[in-house]
Every structure is written in structure tokens, then in C-alpha cells.
Amino acid sequence: MKESLETAAPVSGTTSPWRGDFPVFAVTENGKPLVYLDSAASAQKPHQVLDAVRHFEAFEYANIHRGVYKLSETATARYGGARAAVRRFLNASDDREIVFVRGTTEAVNLVARSFARPRLAPGDEILITHLEHHSNIVPWQLLCAETGAELKVAPIDDRGVVDLEAFAGLLGPRTKFAAFAHVSNALGTVNPVREMTRLAHAQGVPVLVDGAQAVAHMPVDVQEIGCDFYAFSGHKLYGPSGIGALYGKLEHFEAMPPYQGGGDMIRSVSFSGTTFAPAPQKFEAGTPNIGGAVGLGAAIEYVEAIGWEAIESHQRALQEHGEQVLASITGLRLIGTAPERVSLFSYVLEGVHPHDIGTFLAADNIAVRSGHHCAQPVMERFGVPATTRASLGIYNTRGDLDALAAGLQRVKEFFAA
Amino acid sequence: MSDLRDLYQQLVLDHGRHPRNKRVIHECNDGAECRHTEGYNPLCGDKLTLYAKARDGVIEDLSFEGEGCAIFTASTSMLTEVLKGRKVEEIRGILDEFIEMLTSGEKTPDPEGLGKLAVFGGVKDFPTRVKCATLPWRALEVILESVDGKGQPDQPIRTE
Secondary structure, three states: OOOOOOOOOOOOOOOOOOHHHOHHHHOEEOOEEOEEOEOOOOOOOOHHHHHHHHHHHHHHOOOOOOOOOHHHHHHHHHHHHHHHHHHHHHOOOOHHHEEEEOOHHHHHHHHHHHHHHHHOOOOOEEEEEOOOOHHHOHHHHHHHHHHOOEEEEEOEOOOOOEOHHHHHHHOOOOEEEEEEEOEOOOOOEEOOHHHHHHHHHHOOOOEEEEOOOOOOOOOOOHHHHOOOEEEEEHHHOOOOOOOEEEEEOHHHHHHOOOOOOOOOOEEEEEOOEEEEOOOOHHHOOOOOOHHHHHHHHHHHHHHHHHOHHHHHHHHHHHHHHHHHHHHOOOOEEEOOOOOOEOOEEEEEEOOEOHHHHHHHHHHOOEEOEEEOOOOHHHHHHOOOOOEEEEEOOOOOOHHHHHHHHHHHHHHHHHHHO | OHHHHHHHHHHHHHHHOOOOOEOOOOOOOOOOEEEEEEEEEOOOOEEEEEEEEEEOOEEEEEEEEEEOOHHHHHHHHHHHHHHOOOEHHHHHHHHHHHHHHHHOOOOOOOOOOOHHHHHHHHHHHOHHHHHHHHHHHHHHHHHHHHOOOOOOOOOOEEOO
């Protein structure tokens, strides 16, 4: 089942030189090969990640910190090594600026609780955009309900591009925080996060960038973006689920109160009071997902070894091909046509509900996602209850997109009959 | 794929495309009890308002408004068609059997009394779609509980 690496053409997208790294593609369903087009929900994992996790869990595992024996020292070193990998991956300047979390959602909640909440008074404002994932909406709504602050939403246009002028106009003296996606999970839009951060900072407003959908598609440089916080999840980057990272400027992490209390995040505890460990331990209460962190580190090394030039070129080829084959299907409407997009296609097909499309494609072992993609405000903005979304990873090929197009053609014919 | 096509063939070609009783039942002023309840399936965005007109233990009329996938639309349409004019007690029995067919672990190939509704038993092979088929039935459950002078239900129902 494995494709030969030797015959692969690295950049055309006709094949993927990395497909063979992913064991899942050796598994067929009723003789049909897997066409996996749901990487924006969660990416598949290469054996490099799976092996690294297995090796660590099998031979190097113990609880981290404080253990004076060899295994614990090794585990602590691996965990620290993963943190260093994340720091390098985001081009942060200090390992202490990286906190391990369960994923992007926990990262946003951590910032909402520990950073934003103490700064909010009734009448203050938090600014987000219309294209956010629920995980970058709901934590802020909860915070607003508690503090009397108000949530402001920068609009998007018919292509799914954030209206920068409106965004700038919504930043005012009452704005205490801004949070926005680097890449939209429902539309594929790449936001100009550097410019948005600059606009916010010009008003003295700190910024969180939700990088969940960006990290598998482009190099991220938090110093270049200038953001105060940047969050992402391991499982969108060919790593394990249940692990992610939050970057925060050290000055913020040092000043922020802890997010959760427990072991591992203290300096000393007595019943008269507790002093906390410095960042990042302050935010990592309890035994963390050590194996997950090791897996995330391995995923980062995997992506780094391939290199961004090759990844971006492959993804770009797929994106162009995807646009072509989808454009050939009459009655198909792309939702999200921003000029700056990643290889993700959100669409509706006239006369067929997205869930029926998903079920039909599933029968051909084509995995897409149908629904609101945890971005109901986006669906409302475009006047659709749901879309079908095909999102690509480095293992996808033009053949996958051709299979999708053929599957959609069959769905269309069936429902039109 | 052929199972799927068969299932859809039976559902979509008729009720999914040409839903019956897709209309509003306005407030009644003729002594009957008029009820409506909203249903929502957040997973796929199926949205429903189910209307019923009850008198003397009989559901005289049933109708719906809403948008959703083919399975949802067909299930709702067939519900209104099959149950209209039946006694509340009888409808309760069919409702229980329908829900049982789709949610119990056991395979019930041809449940008694469901008649043409039994076609929805095939939806069980597509577990993520079961909620699409049961949504109108859950809404009906709420409506049946509200008749007999108990007043208009105020809670929308959700299947997730």
C-alpha cells in the first residue's frame, strides 16, 4: 500500500513524497483506499511521531521534575526538549515563553482567565472577528458575562476577508483585549495577523492569535507577528491530540496569576500561603501530558525536516488543483474565497444538504467534514446551515481531489435524478 | 454504497424532495388544542418547527416548517403523513417503536406496526445520521406531553 518514495515527484502534488510516512493510508475500507480530506479537524500522524511516542512511553517514561533517578531525568529532559522544539518552531526567544496545554482551546481559556479577566471592568470591550472558531468566541463570552465587559466583532466581507478598517475602528479606549485566528478553520482565510497586531498595539491593546489552523501550513514567527500570545494544537500538526502550546511574552507570563492550582506549579506550599513556581511551570499544574509533549516535539521535527519550502509548494499545487476540479462542478459554491487562503475548501452543493454529501462520500471512503465547523456565526454570515469541507495535509495528492470531484459528481447526479 | 443508495432511493426520491405537510398550523380558535415545538440538531444544522392540532385525544393535523438534510426531511414528512388523524395513544406506541428501532442495540429488521416508517431502520447503519431521523420524533414527544390542556411547551428540543 505504501507509495514508493523514489518515484515521488516532490512538488507537483501528483503524488506526495510523505504519504508513505503515514500508516493509516495502508488501511482500506471495503477495498477502497482512504481519501483523507479532514486535516483541518485533525491531521493523521506519521510513523516518526508514533514511534517517538511509543519509544518514550516504553523506555524513557517516568514523571518529570524532582525525580533523582535516571528515568525521571531522561523524561524531564525529553519534556524540556519538546518545549525547546516549540520555542524554535514559533521563533520565540525563550523557552519560558512556552506553556504546554491540552490544545488551543485550553490556551485561549488560560489567557482569558489569567491575563484578560483581571483587566476587565464593566463597559470594557474585547474584540474578536466574525470568522472565529467557537473556541475563540465562547471563552470571551463567558468572561464578558462575568465581568460586564462587551464582546465586539469585526465583520468579514463576502469573500471571508476581515474588514481591516472596521477592525481598526472597533479598537478604542475601552478595548482591553483582541483575539483573532491566524487562519479561519471554516473559510481558509489567512488573516494579516501582523498588521492586525500592529493596529491593536497602536491602541495599547494586547493580542492573542489562534494559530490552530496556521501551524501546519506556514512558518510562524511570533516575534515578527509581535503578538502577545499565540496558541496551537499538536493534532493539527501531525502530532498527538491532547497536547498543544501557548506562547506568551515572558513579561506577561511572569505577571499573570496561575490558571489552575495543583502540584508542579508551586515553589512552596503551607496553609498560611503558597508561592508559585516561575513561568512556565506556574501554568502547568499537575502531571502534564508528557508523552503528548514528546509527540508534539517529534511532529515539529518531522515538519522541520521536510522544510517549509517543500510543504508550501506541495500545498499550493494541491490548492490550485482543488480550485480547478471544484470549479468544474456546476452548482457548487465555494464558501470562502479570500485571496489569501490555505488549502481548505468549504462549499455547498445546490440541492444537496452537506450531511447527505458527507454520508455519500463516506461510502466511497472519502473523509470530509460536514457541518458548521464550530463556526456558526460564519455559517450565518454566508446564509448556509452548514458546509462540506475538504481540508488538505502534506499526504494528500491531486488524486485525492480528483476522487472528491468524482464523488461529488456522483452525489449530484443521484440527487438530481 | 448500494445499501446507502437503496436507503436514499426510498427516502429521498419521494419525501426528501417533495415533503408533505410543509406548512404552518396557525393558532386555532375552534376549540382544538394547537401546539408547536422547535427542534434543532446543532451537529448538522437541521432546524424544525413541528405543529400539531389535537382534539379529543386525536391529532387532527400535523405539519412542519424547517430545513435540513434528506434523512431529516423525509423522516419529518413521513411522520406527519403517517400519524395525522391518529389517536394520541396510538401515536405514542408508534413513536416508542420508531425510537426503539433507531436507538436500541438490537437489530429490528421489520418492526410491527411501523409500516412504511420501517424504512428508517436502515439509518442505523449510519450512526452519525440517526439524530437526523429522530429529531422530529423527539419534537413530537414534547408535543404529545403538552396536549390535554397542559399548554404550549416552551422548551425547544435538541438532539446532539
